[in-house]
Amino acid sequence: MAADSHVNASARPGPPLWLLLELTYRCPLHCAFCYNPTDFASTTAELGTDDWLRVLREARALGAVQLGLSGGEPLTRDDLEVIVQEAHGLGFYTNLITSGVGLTEARLRALKKAGLDHIQLSFQDSTRQMNDFLSSTRTFELKSAVAALIKQYDYPMVLNVVLHRLNIDHVEEILEMALRLGADYVELANTQYYGWAWHNREQLLPSRAQVEKAEQTMRRFRERPGRQMQIYFVVPDYFERRPKPCMNGLGSIFLTITPDGTALPCHAARMLPVLEFPNVRNASIEQVWYEAESFNHFRGDAWMKEPCRSCPEKARDFGGCRCQAFLLTGDASNADPVCDLSPHHHLVTEAVARADHAAAGADGASGGARREAAVEKPLVFRSPQNSSRLHSRRDGN
Amino acid sequence: MSQISVEAGSRPAVERGFRLQWEAAQNAYVLLYPEGMIKLNASAGEILKRCDGTATIADITADLERAFATSGLSADVIHFVTMALEKKWLQILT
Numbered sequence: 263m264a265a266d267s268h269v270n271a272s273a274r275p276g277p278p279l280w281l282l283l284e285l286t287y288r289c290p291l292h293c294a295f296c297y298n299p300t301d302f303a304s305t306t307a308e309l310g311t312d313d314w315l316r317v318l319r320e321a322r323a324l325g326a327v328q329l330g331l332s333g334g335e336p337l338t339r340d341d342l343e344v345i346v347q348e349a350h351g352l353g354f355y356t357n358l359i360t361s362g363v364g365l366t367e368a369r370l371r372a373l374k375k376a377g378l379d380h381i382q383l384s385f386q387d388s389t390r391q392m393n394d395f396l397s398s399t400r401t402f403e404l405k406s407a408v409a410a411l412i413k414q415y416d417y418p419m420v421l422n423v424v425l426h427r428l429n430i431d432h433v434e435e436i437l438e439m440a441l442r443l444g445a446d447y448v449e450l451a452n453t454q455y456y457g458w459a460w461h462n463r464e465q466l467l468p469s470r471a472q473v474e475k476a477e478q479t480m481r482r483f484r485e486r487p488g489r490q491m492q493i494y495f496v497v498p499d500y501f502e503r504r505p506k507p508c509m510n511g512l513g514s515i516f517l518t519i520t521p522d523g524t525a526l527p528c529h530a531a532r533m534l535p536v537l538e539f540p541n542v543r544n545a546s547i548e549q550v551w552y553e554a555e556s557f558n559h560f561r562g563d564a565w566m567k568e569p570c571r572s573c574p575e576k577a578r579d580f581g582g583c584r585c586q587a588f589l590l591t592g593d594a595s596n597a598d599p600v601c602d603l604s605p606h607h608h609l610v611t612e613a614v615a616r617a618d619h620a621a622a623g624a625d626g627a628s629g630g631a632r633r634e635a636a637v638e639k640p641l642v643f644r645s646p647q648n649s650s651r652l653h654s655r656r657d658g659n
Numbered sequence: 660m661s662q663i664s665v666e667a668g669s670r671p672a673v674e675r676g677f678r679l680q681w682e683a684a685q686n687a688y689v690l691l692y693p694e695g696m697i698k699l700n701a702s703a704g705e706i707l708k709r710c711d712g713t714a715t716i717a718d719i720t721a722d723l724e725r726a727f728a729t730s731g732l733s734a735d736v737i738h739f740v741t742m743a744l745e746k747k748w749l750q751i752l753t
Binding site: 324325380382420 | 684
């Protein structure tokens with residue numbers, strides 16, 4: 263085992279094949295399940311256009327090939343078209359991950375011309391009422407119009423809906439909506455509990471019965487005759503017994519650059535306290551990826567503790583998610599507590615038990631009353647004001 | 660799913676939303692699609708790069724046989740193109 267880890271740690275890692283640029287933390291939506299850090303309001307100035315273009319060139323030269331443009335809402339940057347054009351010219355496959363807010367026909371035409379390959383559009387729920395409640399905005403009609411525009415410009419229509427306790431019972435309606443909008447793909451992504459979602463976890467985590475019902479609904483929908491629409495269901499890992507192979511191991515293929523230029527091996531990793539992450543304002547992508555101690559730290563398996571270190575499954579799941587290990591156990595080198603071999607697994611099952619209990623408490627009430635019961639303890643919506651308020655009282659997440 | 664039939668006169672092309680390109684860093688052709696990538700082995704890359712929507716299966720086979728100074732590739736090409744159609748990497752343009 264020791265020989266293995268030595269080999270793993272010393273081999274030059276492959277290139278950062280997947281580059282995610284979080285162009286901005288500005289966002290017209292205020293989703294309570296956002297993975298962005300809750301202290302985003304205190305981050306310094308966003309990178310300028312030239313810095314982003316340099317990041318693209320340097321990452322592409324190393325072999326990066328998939329590009330995600332996200333945020334916040336990337337359309338709040340008026341240089342998005344310039345960034346897409348440079349990325350396309352360099353040979354990136356360009357993916358825009360957007361709420362749709364700001365995607366006018368003029369901008370879509372310009373983005374298409376610049377070479378944008380793909381658009382993923384988020385919805386928060388199937389009805390105006392719930393979409394607008396969950397995003398704390400009035401955006402449902404606008405998103406529906408953007409969906410039509412995306413089809414008009416001959417993009418495959420890919421909808422992403424983040425699922426949680428307050429909308430997971432609407433999976434059928436969500437899929438009907440997707441069908442109506444002409445979606446080619448629907449991603450039903452169960453909430454991952456980082457950032458704002460972590461802050462609101464006790465209100466967002468669904469019960470096991472809710473998850474099982476949603477999966478059944480989805481399977482039934484898949485078997486329906488008629489027009490084909492591909493449905494992806496991102497499994498909620500709190501209900502699993504083995505962890506996800508998060509990022510295929512930190513520092514393996516995935517590189518995120520945050521709005522202020524901080525380079526991360528995963529979009530949630532800024533919370534990890536053992537690491538000081540480099541910034542692309544004063545480091546090249548090659549230095550970031552191959553030399554930074556914070557990127558090398560979780561490569562290989564020398565960092566692992568038991569039960570991961572001697573586990574035959576470590577090559578498959580890499581011990582799970584470092585951020586989840588840190589959030590739940592306080593130590594990023596522990597096994598992801600989703601794993602039932604982890605001595606901390608009870609932290610996950612207890613959270614699920616609380617969600618089951620909350621659902622049982624709401625049973626018998628009507629749908630509307632149930633929702634009111636669920637929001638009685640208020641969700642904290644993602645906003646600059648809430649970000650400042652949360653972090654004026656205390657540090658950390 | 661309906662039976663996909665590939666004939667000598669079929670003209671395959673990379674499916675909408677997919678892009679084939681050479682990646683020096685991986686020393687391989689890759690097929691890119693929304694938020695994903697398939698790294699192709701050498702023979703898959705050689706076949707796919709000839710699927711331009713104008714060349715027929717017969718053209719592609721003849722070109723490969725010429726390029727690699729061999730013969731009898733027809734069954735291999737049809738087998739691969741059929742698989743790639745099932746995976747929706749390719750479409751047939753008529």
